[in-house]
Amino acid sequence: MSRTQPPAGTATAPPTDPATPPTDSDTPSAANQKLPMAALLALAVAVFITSLTETLPAGLLPAMSSGLHVSQSATGQTVTIYALGTVLTTIPLATATAGWRRxxxxxxxxxxxxxxxxxxxLSSDYALTLVARFVAGVAAGLAWALLAGYARRMVAPALEGRAIxxxxAGIPVALSVGVPAGTFIGQVASxxxxxxxMTGLTVLLLVWIATVVPDYPGQTAGGKIPVRSTLKVPGVTPVLFVMLVFVLAHTLLYAYVATFLDHVGMGDRTDAVLLVFGVACLISIWLVGAYISRHLRTLTVASTLLVGASVAVLGAFSHTHLLVYVAAALWGLxxxxxxxxxxxxxxxxxxxxxxxxxxxxxxxxxxxxxxxGIAGGxxxxxxxxGSFPWIxxxxLVPVLAVVVxxxxxGFPVRRAAD
Structure with missing residues (x-):
């Protein structure tokens, strides 16, 4: 999902792809209780690439600005144009490619x-760079519209949450490890x-996908995506509202986390704070994967409360550096x-x-x-x-209210079917 999300989210991030419901011929047997890790990790790397491609310019802004001969503000729009490519093309392209093999x-x-x-x-021309970034955003829309659905179709129903x-997992890895690594490469090389x-990694991934990822059919009839009628399906609108506000809240602080840490006298420890955040994210992903099939509602409430506790600590106790690390851990969890x-x-x-x-x-x-990002600016x-944690x-208050x-x-009390 994009950053974060998505998606992910990157950017985040997608429950099922535009295809007909899977049949016995294209879904795993319910008796198969093993995760196809090689194929799922290939999808995780795809998620990593989509997330990192979007956010990478943030860590390379001064150098890219010099290389493209434009201001840093203009260079920052390479992130905006990526998101624009995803926003404008995801639904039309999902419709147009509904019949394609997955x-x-x-x-x-x-x-x-x-x-x-x-x-x-390769580009030294700002306009050409913007075009390339727009194309990357279009590719992200295609990928995000099918990745999580792809993961679900690889496994029996009881394992869908773990597979997703x-x-x-590629999202937090991209944010906590990928961006610093990309920035480091930019500093020691260019x-x-x-x-x-990123291109080299993607080429390797293409071989990986071709070798181990199974194929599934697309939609065989009627490729149109009924957006309006979908919003009327009970539960869809609450989930989308929670996603919209939750991601907005997270991005508002995450996009300016380096600025916030500098504000509290920890500017030189940004990498360490993000590492704590990233490790906690991975733990969170493992826990959610283990318990989501029966406790989706409880986990969503807990996630909202943990992020709320994190920003409350950042807002009230940021002068204590140890508590900033604690807040980063809570945020990641x-x-x-x-x-x-x-x-x-x-x-x-x-x-x-x-x-x-x-x-x-x-x-x-x-x-x-x-x-x-815009609201933060x-x-x-x-x-x-300093006001961002309180904002x-x-x-998060309406997010928690809607979930409850x-x-x-949307977030039913009943357990999801195994």
Whole structure:
């Protein structure tokens, strides 16, 4: 999902792909209780590439600005144009490619990243770079509209949550490890080398996908995605609202976390704080994957409360550096599993319209991420970065309220079927 999300989310991140319900010929036997780890890890790397491609310019901004001969503000728009490509094209392309075989579509999307990152690495022209970044955003929309659904179709129903959790592990890894690593490559070599590295990783992934990832049919009839009618399906709108506001709140703080840490005298410890956040995210993903099949509602409430506790600590006790690390751990424990939780909730709520719910989720996830970055920029001057934790806490109140109220649909009390 994009950053975070998505999606993920990157950016986050998707419950089912635009295809007909799986049949006995294209789904695993319920007796098969093992996760196809090689194939799922290939999807996780795909998620990693989509998330890192979007956020990589943030760590390379000064060097890219110099190389493209434009201001850092203009260079920052390479992230915005990526999100715009995803927002504008996800639903139309999901409709247009509904009949494609799933493996063919996944390979096409990832090949798009290889082309876009190569052009970005080669380009010294700002306009051409923007075009390449837009293409990368289009590829992200294609990928996010099918990745989580792909993971679900590989396993028996009882393992769907775990499968999605493995696939979505690429998001926190990209944010906590990928961006610092890309920045390091940019510092010791060049920003162009960082993008070439992304191309090389994508080429290897294409071989990996071709070798181990199973194929599934696309939609055989009627490819149109009924967006309006999907929003009327009980449970879909609450899930989308929770996703929109939760991702907005998270992005508002995450996009300016370096600025916040500098504000509290920890600017030189940003990498350490993000490492704590990333490790906690991975723990969260494991826990969600283990318990989501029966406790989706409880886990969603817990995630909201953990992120709320984190920002409350940041707002009240940021002068104590040890508590900043504690807050980072709470934040990661709360946020890491959110893409999996919301994707699974959207898929379950959507039912037969899960493909449309997924396409809408991908679009709104990127809208929320873009809005979080823009809102943070607008608030930075008048409100100051010190106010961001309290703003995030205020945004989480309606998120928690909607989750609690949506007892029958969206985040039901009943257990999901095994």
């Amino acid at each position: 493996k063919r579509l996944l390979l096409t999307a990832m090949a798009g990243f290889a082309v876009a990152n190569t052009v970005t690495a 959790a493995v696939a979505m 920003w162009r080398t960082a993008f070439y590295t 709360g946020w890491g599993g959110v893409p999996t939780l919301l994707q699974t909730a959207a898929g379950q709520a959507g039912g037969e319209a899960a493909d449309a719910a997924q396409a809408i989720l991908v679009v709104l996830w990127n809208v929320a991420m873009a809005a979080g 607008l608030l930075l001057g008048p409100a100051g970065v 995030v806490l205020a945004l 109220v949506s007892r029958a649909h």
